Amino acid sequence: MQIFHPRADTIARVVFVSLGAVPTLLLFLGYMIMRSPYITGQDLVREQPVPFSHEHHVGGLGIDCRYCHTSVEQARFAGIPPTGTCMTCHSQIWTNAGMLAPVRASLADDRPLRWRRVHNLPDYVYFDHAIHVAKGVGCSTCHGRVDQMPLMRQAVPLTMGWCLDCHRDPAPNLRPREEVFDMAWAPPKNLDEQGKRLMGEYHIRTQHLTDCSTCHR
Template identity: 75%
Template structure:
């Protein structure tokens, strides 16, 4: 008398293989979720006090990054412009525009606009804008084509692996000093060769993957 059906052996094999593969699937799924835009917030836009367009200001009008982000070359933080910077132009242009009412109110009440940070890092990560610019890392390398963004978004995943890729291969990302703020700059065909020369010129040290550089 046959106790098990003919398919029982096949079913048992499938079950055993599934049990063996389950941990691999779970780990892979967790890894994919952690690297997904759902967690990293890549390409996410956030509501702001006013719908400020970098495409219009930086792209169409050609306003330099440093006009608003005045501390980017000398401090950890790029800095946000005070209301007075906005009103330098808007006391003369679009003075009654409805969307600029929060700017006018900010000036009248002497209260800063509450901008929401787009590119955020965990509290245990140390990042300094000034040293990256001094070593030839351009704005668009991390922030993307800001001059083409009607609303600002996080262009890069900002994961540890993404940062380490640059720290391990800086010659692939550094650019000439005059191109730091050039949003249209692209790597030339001989980037590796030129990048190695720039790495030497900027005195970029070799131990860029030391934990203490970013975790202090």
């Protein structure tokens, strides 16, 4: 008397294979989700109190990054411009523009605009703008071509792996200090040679750049 169906052996094989394949698939899916824009925030545009266009102000008008982000060369934080900086121009031009009503209200009420952070690193990550600028890392390396962004977005993943890739081999991302704020800067043909030269000039040593305490303090 036959106890098991002829297909039972096939079913058993499928079950055993699934026991190994399903956990592997779940781990792979989890890995992909953790690297997706849903988690990293890459390419997402966040709603702001005013639709500020870097494309217009930087790309069109040629305003230097440091005009608004005044502390980027001296401090850990690049700084967010106060309303007074905006009104330096907008007290004279586009004075009645509807989209600038929050700016005028901010000045009248002496209350800062509540901008939403686009590049929002976790609290346990230490990042210092000043040291990166001093070592020749351009704004566009981390922030992308903001002069071509009608609305600000996060151009790169900013994951731990992405940062470590640069800390292990920073040479390809270095440029002369006078070019740090140039959005249109393009790497030269002798990038490898320039990178090695700048590593020496800027006294960059990679031995401890991947130490945990470098970014987690």
